[in-house]
Every structure is written in C-alpha cells, then in structure tokens.
Amino acid sequence: MAKRKFSEEQTEYMIKMRSEGMLIKDIASIMGCCPKTARRYLDPEVRERGDAYSKDYQEKNRARIAARQSKYAQENKERLNEYSREWAAENRDKRKVITDRWRHNNNDKIVAAGKRYNAENKEMISAKRAIYRKENKEMARISSAKWHEKNPGKKRAWSVRRRALEKEATIGSLDEINEIYRSAKEDEGIVCYLCGKVIEKGCGHVDHVFPLSKGGAHTASNLRATHANCNMKKHDTILEPILLNPGDRVIDREGDIGTVVNSDDPHNVQVHYDNGGSSINCIVPECESFEGLWPEGVSEK
Numbered sequence: 345m346a347k348r349k350f351s352e353e354q355t356e357y358m359i360k361m362r363s364e365g366m367l368i369k370d371i372a373s374i375m376g377c378c379p380k381t382a383r384r385y386l387d388p389e390v391r392e393r394g395d396a397y398s399k400d401y402q403e404k405n406r407a408r409i410a411a412r413q414s415k416y417a418q419e420n421k422e423r424l425n426e427y428s429r430e431w432a433a434e435n436r437d438k439r440k441v442i443t444d445r446w447r448h449n450n451n452d453k454i455v456a457a458g459k460r461y462n463a464e465n466k467e468m469i470s471a472k473r474a475i476y477r478k479e480n481k482e483m484a485r486i487s488s489a490k491w492h493e494k495n496p497g498k499k500r501a502w503s504v505r506r507r508a509l510e511k512e513a514t515i516g517s518l519d520e521i522n523e524i525y526r527s528a529k530e531d532e533g534i535v536c537y538l539c540g541k542v543i544e545k546g547c548g549h550v551d552h553v554f555p556l557s558k559g560g561a562h563t564a565s566n567l568r569a570t571h572a573n574c575n576m577k578k579h580d581t582i583l584e585p586i587l588l589n590p591g592d593r594v595i596d597r598e599g600d601i602g603t604v605v606n607s608d609d610p611h612n613v614q615v616h617y618d619n620g621g622s623s624i625n626c627i628v629p630e631c632e633s634f635e636g637l638w639p640e641g642v643s644e645k
C-alpha cells in the first residue's frame with residue numbers, strides 16, 4: 345500500500361483507536377495505509393525519525409529524484425494531462441487558491457517571463473494592439489485616459505522626447521527626465537526657475553533652459569519646472585547670456601553645468617564644468633562660433 349499523509353484530525357483519530365487497544369494493522373486497514381505508515385503516525389518519535397530521514401534522502405539525491413520525476417512525467421504525459429484536466433474541472437476553487445498562492449510567491453518570475461515575452465514578440469504585440477484599438481475605440485479611449493490620470497506628466501514627457509529625437513538633440517536618462525515631468529505635475533512646493541515663486545500643485549510645466557529648438561539637450565540638467573505663464577512668456581528665447589559674471593552657474597547646449605571663470609570677453613568665456621572639463625565658449629548669438637551658455641537657475645539670483 346502506498347504511503348499516505350494524514351491530517352492532524354486523522355492522526356488524532358488513529359491515536360484514539362490505538363489508546364483503546366486496537367492493533368496497528370487494524371488501524372492501518374481502517375485508514376487505508378500500510379502498518380508502517382500507521383506506526384509512524386502513532387509514534388511521534390518514529391515519525392520524526394522518518395521525516396528527518398526522508399528530508400536527508402531528498403537533499404542528497406535531489407538530481408536523481410528530479411530526473412526520475414521528469415522521466416515519469418515524460419512517459420505519462422497524456423495520462424497526467426488528462427488527470428490534471430479532470431482534477432482542475434472538479435476542483436475549481438482549490439485550483440484558484442493554489443494558482444493565486446503560486447502567483448503571489450513567484451511574482452519576480454512572472455514579471456521576468458512577461459518582459460521576456462514582450463521583448464521577443466514586440467511587433468506582434470503592437471500589431472495586435474493597433475487592431476484592438478481600432479475595433480474598441482471607446483474602450484481604448486477610456487483606458488488611455490485612466491492611464492494618463494495614473495501617470496501624470498508622462499504623456500508630455502513622451503511627446504517632448506519625440507520632438508527631441510526629431511531634432512537629434514542629446515538625450516539623457518529617461519528615468520531622470522520622467523522624474524522631472526512627474527514632479528512638476530505632482531509635487532507640492534516646486535519653485536518656478538524663471539520667477540522664483542512656488543507653483544500651485546498640479547500646474548507645473550517643464551522648460552528647456554537651453555531651448556530644444558535652438559539645439560539644447562533633452563537632459564535632466566537642461567530641464568526645469570516653471571509656471572505655465574512664465575514658460576509661455578519665455579517661449580524659445582534664450583536667457584540673456586551677456587549678463588554672465590565670474591562665479592555664475594551656467595548650463596550649455598549639451599546640458600552640462602559649470603561655473604564661469606572669466607567673462608571679460610563675451611567671445612571667450614571660460615567655464616569650469618562640474619564634471620571636470622573646462623572650455624571657452626562664445627556667448628554672442630550673432631557670432632559664428634556661438635556655443636551658448638545660459639544661467640543655470642535664474643531664480644537663484
């Protein structure tokens with residue numbers, strides 16, 4: 345007879361039968377197991393010894409057991425499939441509990457598998473999505489509206505990124521850039537870099553200090569939160585470059601930040617960059633070798 349597992353209740357029942365003087369072999373036959381198993385359940389010491397032994401065996405023979413199991417599964421594929429289908433049909437609720445528990449404990453695995461699948465089936469997925477959107481216009485509109493509500497600033501960040509790609513601008517870390525757009529839309533107490541006043545929560549715009557249209561970089565260092573009005577007033581004008589003085593913090597076209605060392609000659613403004621380099625920049629817009637250098641944060645002045 346096969347080894348069986350008994351619940352606590354069943355074990356108690358067996359112990360009760362034994363205490364009433366019943367023979368182990370009779371208890372075994374009532375419980376539908378072999379006498380050895382019954383003995384294990386009746387004597388905790390035997391049981392512990394047995395459990396320890398089988399745990400030890402499993403640990404020492406992991407590969408062998410796995411090989412045996414997979415061989416068995418291969419040889420009995422159809423039978424096992426049919427069995428699990430039948431079992432699942434008869435135990436819908438149990439099955440849900442088991443799968444939910446598995447999902448809960450293996451979230452990392454599920455996420456990784458999903459990412460792998462998406463990467464391997466990119467084109468197929470986007471084609472399917474396009475068809476779905478066409479066939480379910482209203483649903484798609486609602487779900488996209490919901491998404492935008494949950495991800496403030498991301499839509500804007502994406503459309504600006506597209507524009508930056510078109511302009512072949514230097515593009516920085518997407519995470520850092522998205523964080524600025526998110527913060528402008530969501531955070532409280534954000535200060536407008538153009539006027540220095542606090543922006544009302546949810547109303548922040550994001551501006552390129554060095555305008556994208558004039559060759560500015562799409563990097564976090566070249567982006568600042570502003571009032572909608574201040575942003576509109578500034579539009580794509582470049583902040584007044586002639587006012588630079590030694591010690592001024594500046595930003596250049598590539599979004600690099602540094603400090604002005606010498607600005608006596610607007611054709612030869614020396615800058616030490618925070619990342620270690622230094623350069624000579626011409627800040628006269630009419631000049632042919634015009635590089636562009638703008639105050640990093642107007643509000644700090």
Ligand SMILES: [Zn+2]
Nearest residue numbers: 536539571574
């Ligand atoms: Zn402002």
